[in-house]
Amino acid sequence: MQAARLHEYTDDMSQGLEIDDIDRPTVDRSDEVVVDVEGAGWCQTDNHIIEGMWTDYAPQDLPMTLGHENAGIVAETGDEVTLVEEGDPVICHPVQTCGICRPCRLGEDMYCENSAFNGLTTDGGFAESLLTNERAVIPLPEGVDPTEIAPHADAGITAYHAAKKAVRELNPGETAVVIGIGGLGHIGLQCLDTMSAADIVAVDRKDEALELAANLGAHHTVNSSEEELSSRVMDLTDDEGAQQVLDFVGADETTATAPEMVAAGGDHHVVGYGGNIHEPCQALVNGEFSFKGTLVGRYTELQELVSLVDRGDVELHTERHDLEEINTVAERLEHGEIEGRAVILPP
Numbered sequence: 001m002q003a004a005r006l007h008e009y010t011d012d013m014s015q016g017l018e019i020d021d022i023d024r025p026t027v028d029r030s031d032e033v034v035v036d037v038e039g040a041g042w043c044q045t046d047n048h049i050i051e052g053m054w055t056d057y058a059p060q061d062l063p064m065t066l067g068h069e070n071a072g073i074v075a076e077t078g079d080e081v082t083l084v085e086e087g088d089p090v091i092c093h094p095v096q097t098c099g100i101c102r103p104c105r106l107g108e109d110m111y112c113e114n115s116a117f118n119g120l121t122t123d124g125g126f127a128e129s130l131l132t133n134e135r136a137v138i139p140l141p142e143g144v145d146p147t148e149i150a151p152h153a154d155a156g157i158t159a160y161h162a163a164k165k166a167v168r169e170l171n172p173g174e175t176a177v178v179i180g181i182g183g184l185g186h187i188g189l190q191c192l193d194t195m196s197a198a199d200i201v202a203v204d205r206k207d208e209a210l211e212l213a214a215n216l217g218a219h220h221t222v223n224s225s226e227e228e229l230s231s232r233v234m235d236l237t238d239d240e241g242a243q244q245v246l247d248f249v250g251a252d253e254t255t256a257t258a259p260e261m262v263a264a265g266g267d268h269h270v271v272g273y274g275g276n277i278h279e280p281c282q283a284l285v286n287g288e289f290s291f292k293g294t295l296v297g298r299y300t301e302l303q304e305l306v307s308l309v310d311r312g313d314v315e316l317h318t319e320r321h322d323l324e325e326i327n328t329v330a331e332r333l334e335h336g337e338i339e340g341r342a343v344i345l346p347p
Helices: 044-051 146-153 155-167 185-195 207-215 229-236 281-287 299-311 323-334
Strands: 002-006 018-021 032-042 069-077 089-092 129-133 137-139 175-179 199-204 220-223 242-247 262-270 290-293 318-322 341-345
Touching: 002 323, 018 323, 032 089, 032 146, 032 318, 032 323, 044 323, 069 129, 069 146, 089 146, 137 299, 146 155, 146 299, 146 318, 146 341, 155 185, 155 242, 155 262, 155 299, 175 185, 175 229, 185 199, 185 207, 185 242, 185 299, 199 207, 199 229, 207 220, 220 229, 262 281, 318 323, 323 341
Parallel strands: 175 199, 175 242, 199 220, 242 262, 262 290, 318 341
Antiparallel strands: 002 018, 032 069, 032 129, 032 341, 069 089, 089 137
16 A cells, blocks of 8 residues: 655655555454544644654654544454444544553543554554554544544644633633634634633734634634734733633744733643743742643543534534645645645545
8 A cells, every 4th residue: 555654854844755655554453443544634743753853752663654633434353343343434543542551541541651653653544544443443423524524633632632621711701812723723712612601812923814713703813923912812801811821833932922911820721832931930930820731632532522523513624635745735834834734635
């Protein structure tokens, strides 16, 4: 089968991956599942993997097939698999967990001590077929298109995970700020809108992104290239600040807004990454606010998100590309030229 593989780390996205012919995966264990890929979302994390940013955090043996946002049709199952059968449409949680370590027993999928992460530590879904396990697949409701929903396997669940944490701390009428209305941000905004009664402020540098945000439920929009974000938020909140900030950019300039913008006792959720946090300890003590990281989400949260999608409460804005266009997609994302999510189609 054909697969898009990373052979060496590079900053040049125009030749980051190579299309190779490799063996199709087969079931070797009783709990394994082979999925014929219908769609695989391209993520900013894929760019970071190509650049080598994850080498200090996750073991990687190259060459490796990338792609961690996957959905498709079950093609083969192990002898003990009962959740799905051949022909079932599924979305795949990116992490294959063991189920028996302490984090798994606690329901913390992302902390599994024996995990395999498709497209990060093991072969992913930029290919015709994907090897995963029963604990990672979620059957799709009738009428849900696997190609269309694929990016929810990471972009969606990550945005939902952050929004769910924020909603726990939001009372009706309080303010939540969403920074970056892109591939993740437009999902997170919808989750906040459907799960809370907060006033939502959407922030971006592009007017078209802010128009999308307004259509998706934002009560206020701020073009941060034209307005000073912290001042605008303080004006909107009568100088109280925002109780929750979801930062889908994670750049130095966005994390730096926290001391001036987050309300006392509030949270600045770092979802996007690439920058740093440079704040004196006294700023956190004085405002008693917190920076909180977001690492994908739980299997159960992906189930919950699929339910929201099935109800029509959350929709994805996607564009589709053939596998041979994969490096073009990487380049375009690197330059901020993709609105929503790009979905890679198998040959």
